[in-house]
Amino acid sequence: xxxxxxxxxxxxxxxxxxxxxxxxxxxxxxxxxxxxxxxxxxxxxxxxxxxxxxxxxxxxxxxxxxxxxxxxxxxxxxxxxxxxxxxxxxxxxxxxxxxxxxxxxxxxxxxxxxxxxxxxxxxxxxxxxxxxxxxxxxxxxxxxxxxxxxxxxxxxxxxxxxxxxxxxxxxxxxxxxxxxxxxxxxxxxxxxxxxxxxxxxxxxxxxxxxxxxxxxxxxxxxxxxxxxxxxxxxxxxxxxxxxxxxxxxxxxxxxxxxxxxxxxxxxxxxxxxxxxxxxxxxxxxxxxxxxxxxxxxxxxxxxxxxxxxxxxxxxxxxxxxxxxxxxxxxxxxxxxxxxxxxxxxxxxxxxxxxxxxxxxxxxxxxxxxxxxxxxxxxxxxxxxxxxxxxxxxxxxxx
Amino acid sequence: xxxxxxxxxxxxxxxxxxxxxxxxxxxxxxxxxxxxxxxxxxxxxxxxxxxxxxxxxxxxxxxxxxxxxxxxxxxxxxxxxxxxxxxxxxxxxxxxxxxxxxxxxxxxxxxxxxxxxxxxxxxxxxxxxxxxxxxxxxxxxxxxxxxxxxxxxxxxxxxxxxxxxxxxxxxxxxxxxxxxxxxxxxxxxxxxxxxxxxxxxxxxxxxxxxxxxxxxxxxxxxxxxxxxxxxxxxxxxxxxxxxxxxxxxxxxxxxxxxxxxxxxxxxxxxxxxxxxxxxxxxxxxxxxxxxxxxxxxxxxxxxxxxxxxxxxxxxxxxxxxxxxxxxxxxxxxxxxxxxxxxxxxxxxxxxxxxxxxxxxxxxxxxxxxxxxxxxxxxxxxxxxxxxxxxxxxxxxxx
Numbered sequence: 001x002x003x004x005x006x007x008x009x010x011x012x013x014x015x016x017x018x019x020x021x022x023x024x025x026x027x028x029x030x031x032x033x034x035x036x037x038x039x040x041x042x043x044x045x046x047x048x049x050x051x052x053x054x055x056x057x058x059x060x061x062x063x064x065x066x067x068x069x070x071x072x073x074x075x076x077x078x079x080x081x082x083x084x085x086x087x088x089x090x091x092x093x094x095x096x097x098x099x100x101x102x103x104x105x106x107x108x109x110x111x112x113x114x115x116x117x118x119x120x121x122x123x124x125x126x127x128x129x130x131x132x133x134x135x136x137x138x139x140x141x142x143x144x145x146x147x148x149x150x151x152x153x154x155x156x157x158x159x160x161x162x163x164x165x166x167x168x169x170x171x172x173x174x175x176x177x178x179x180x181x182x183x184x185x186x187x188x189x190x191x192x193x194x195x196x197x198x199x200x201x202x203x204x205x206x207x208x209x210x211x212x213x214x215x216x217x218x219x220x221x222x223x224x225x226x227x228x229x230x231x232x233x234x235x236x237x238x239x240x241x242x243x244x245x246x247x248x249x250x251x252x253x254x255x256x257x258x259x260x261x262x263x264x265x266x267x268x269x270x271x272x273x274x275x276x277x278x279x280x281x282x283x284x285x286x287x288x289x290x291x292x293x294x295x296x297x298x299x300x301x302x303x304x305x306x307x308x309x310x311x312x313x314x315x316x317x318x319x320x321x322x323x324x325x326x327x328x329x330x331x332x333x334x335x336x337x338x339x340x341x342x343x344x345x346x347x348x349x350x351x352x353x354x355x356x357x358x359x360x361x362x363x364x365x366x367x368x369x370x371x372x373x374x375x376x377x378x379x380x381x382x383x384x385x386x387x388x389x390x391x392x393x394x395x396x397x398x
Numbered sequence: 399x400x401x402x403x404x405x406x407x408x409x410x411x412x413x414x415x416x417x418x419x420x421x422x423x424x425x426x427x428x429x430x431x432x433x434x435x436x437x438x439x440x441x442x443x444x445x446x447x448x449x450x451x452x453x454x455x456x457x458x459x460x461x462x463x464x465x466x467x468x469x470x471x472x473x474x475x476x477x478x479x480x481x482x483x484x485x486x487x488x489x490x491x492x493x494x495x496x497x498x499x500x501x502x503x504x505x506x507x508x509x510x511x512x513x514x515x516x517x518x519x520x521x522x523x524x525x526x527x528x529x530x531x532x533x534x535x536x537x538x539x540x541x542x543x544x545x546x547x548x549x550x551x552x553x554x555x556x557x558x559x560x561x562x563x564x565x566x567x568x569x570x571x572x573x574x575x576x577x578x579x580x581x582x583x584x585x586x587x588x589x590x591x592x593x594x595x596x597x598x599x600x601x602x603x604x605x606x607x608x609x610x611x612x613x614x615x616x617x618x619x620x621x622x623x624x625x626x627x628x629x630x631x632x633x634x635x636x637x638x639x640x641x642x643x644x645x646x647x648x649x650x651x652x653x654x655x656x657x658x659x660x661x662x663x664x665x666x667x668x669x670x671x672x673x674x675x676x677x678x679x680x681x682x683x684x685x686x687x688x689x690x691x692x693x694x695x696x697x698x699x700x701x702x703x704x705x706x707x708x709x710x711x712x713x714x715x716x717x718x719x720x721x722x723x724x725x726x727x728x729x730x731x732x733x734x735x736x737x738x739x740x741x742x743x744x745x746x747x748x749x750x751x752x753x754x755x756x757x758x759x760x761x762x763x764x765x766x767x768x769x770x771x772x773x774x775x776x777x778x779x780x781x782x783x784x785x786x787x788x789x790x791x792x793x794x795x796x
Contacts, residue, residue: 080431
């Protein structure tokens with residue numbers, strides 16, 4: 001189905017019509033800045049919306065991106081091209097100005113996210129099947145390297161928690177091998193590998209702080225996080241916030257929390273607890289737990305407002321109609337509201353005057369004024385999930 | 399002189415030719431991303447270069463911007479338009495895609511920088527003559543507000559250290575009145591003003607941390623800084639790092655250090671000392687001095703690498719041919735080099751793989767690989783000073 005046919009289909013079910021610009025050709029603006037573009041995943045239909053963030057307007061819908069049920073995106077430095085990583089191993093380069101797919105490859109059988117090197121030249125995908133990572137040329141998506149993830153246990157492993165580090169380096173965790181690796185491509189496409197073993201049972205996701213210093217992996221097989229201080233002369237793994245479920249019933253987990261969206265406020269990191277109705281505050285100076293804040297339900301994303309003063313939190317099914325606002329400075333939940341059914345993601349504008357919230361089961365993206373916490377606009381989308389603004393192009397560890 | 403005539407003139411003195419793209423029309427690319435554009439001030443000729451940061455290439459030169467001897471620039475959220483604040487009170491909106499001046503106004507007799515609101519709607523200029531600030535519509539540069547700066551002493555004051563804060567707010571210091579003001583335009587163009595008096599003698603420049611929390615003004619009339627914690631329930635001014643010249647000879651100051659370029663690394667702020675050959679390390683948790691690091695000469699800009707691990711420092715005349723690299727983590731100067739005569743400014747690419755250095759008296763901008771610290775390219779420019787990449791559009795307090 002081409003894009004025009006899809007648009008028609010969208011209109012026919014009454015979803016896409018109102019939000020779309022008048023004509024597809026007209027919407028594909030040839031001359032405009034790209035700093036205020038966004039890409040929104042429509043998870044059920046393998047499509048993405050390209051949006052004008054300032055104008056609160058959909059510019060185009062691009063389809064044919066495969067299984068986007070757990071999709072993520074990164075942007076090239078010019079903020080014209082998006083790279084979308086699908087669950088089915090598809091890697092799609094989208095030209096957001098021309099409103100079309102520039103190139104698409106199926107690079108694995110089952111994948112879980114990706115990253116882009118600090119110079120914008122390398123796209124790296126993290127794979128479940130067959131595991132390991134693969135490196136692609138950002139221009140033409142030609143494969144440059146494939147790095148299997150064979151742990152000390154001799155078995156191939158799923159890789160998770162992939163992030164970029166300065167100097168064409170990438171960090172990731174080996175779920176089946178309890179390891180964390182750093183791959184350094186600065187000298188060429190045969191990377192120097194640094195391996196940390198026995199980091200803790202089953203690292204399921206990870207992230208790095210915005211200064212690319214602290215890499216933290218959540219552990220599925222035990223309560224706590226594995227931590228690496230990447231600035232140390234000889235980095236090593238330590239366990240932090242261990243045993244936060246000790247002496248308490250661990251609740252059944254319907255959705256594992258995401259670490260991609262953790263909130264950083266000064267030297268405090270806000271982490272979603274797995275199996276508890278709370279968020280954990282970790283002090284980055286001491287690497288000790290500062291506090292536990294009771295929350296509405298099991299948190300999924302803890303997203304910091306760009307200044308870090310507040311962290312906005314969404315929750316796992318069946319309590320995923322709600323968002324809470326934590327004032328990190330006073331450590332109080334200061335606001336609770338219900339945007340609608342199945343809030344899947346939140347994205348702040350780069351300097352934090354708005355937050356965009358995808359409400360999947362209402363087929364809607366809501367736009368809130370952050371200061372007044374009131375809804376100011378909405379746009380239509382078919383089962384929207386991840387929201388990605390181009391400002392991410394300029395961040396480390398994105 | 400129009401742009402084409404200027405180009406010819408540039409070629410005739412052997413400066414502009416080599417770096418310019420083949421044709422002016424061709425260089426003004428109608429369809430391209432704007433996330434990797436930059437604007438470089440040519441201070442002596444009232445012109446700016448628009449550069450393609452990824453390609454290491456000048457796209458165009460735009461002239462007619464007046465006196466740029468102490469110029470600065472901010473970018474609109476789309477990263478297409480730059481707003482250049484000249485020393486002569488000129489405010490110029492530059493269309494970087496069309497390579498032309500979109501609009502230009504003379505808004506004051508003598509000005510010193512500006513800022514843009516978090517939503518991109520308001521451009522604010524900070525003025526020496528007649529003092530105070532003025533607010534302009536980002537679209538057409540129509541004047542929306544003029545806020546005189548009459549201090550408690552009853553006299554109009556120069557304003558300095560203007561920064562944007564979340565929620566259409568701006569902070570600035572009153573040089574002649576020893577005050578700091580916050581103007582809040584969230585409810586309209588008659589701002590709510592918060593005034594702090596007796597902040598210290600002659601605040602000459604100021605900045606806010608990247609989380610828009612700590613506002614710090616350097617004091618010309620005494621040793622030290624005035625500090626406001628903007629997150630406090632009732633913000634107040636305290637003096638920090640007071641008396642750092644005590645018991646020591648204060649050297650003659652050829653150029654006041656800039657606070658716009660201070661370096662932040664975790665909770666450590668690296669500040670240029672005025673009148674000493676050293677930089678000061680301030681801990682943001684305690685607001686106490688952590689260390690003083692001896693440096694090559696009197697520092698001007700202390701610019702943090704985007705991850706904050708290193709701060710690159712340039713120096714005042716007559717030692718301004720040198721740059722030093724401070725490893726903030728180990729508190730050691732790890733590298734000293736001489737890019738050339740009169741290093742005026744440094745700008746890192748958004749994720750820190752390169753740093754661009756303007757070498758005024760060599761009529762050159764040098765591009766260094768940050769990891770290897772080696773020069774990888776250079777472009778020509780006529781007496782280049784400030785270098786501004788569009789990624790600044792996405793930062794608070796820029």
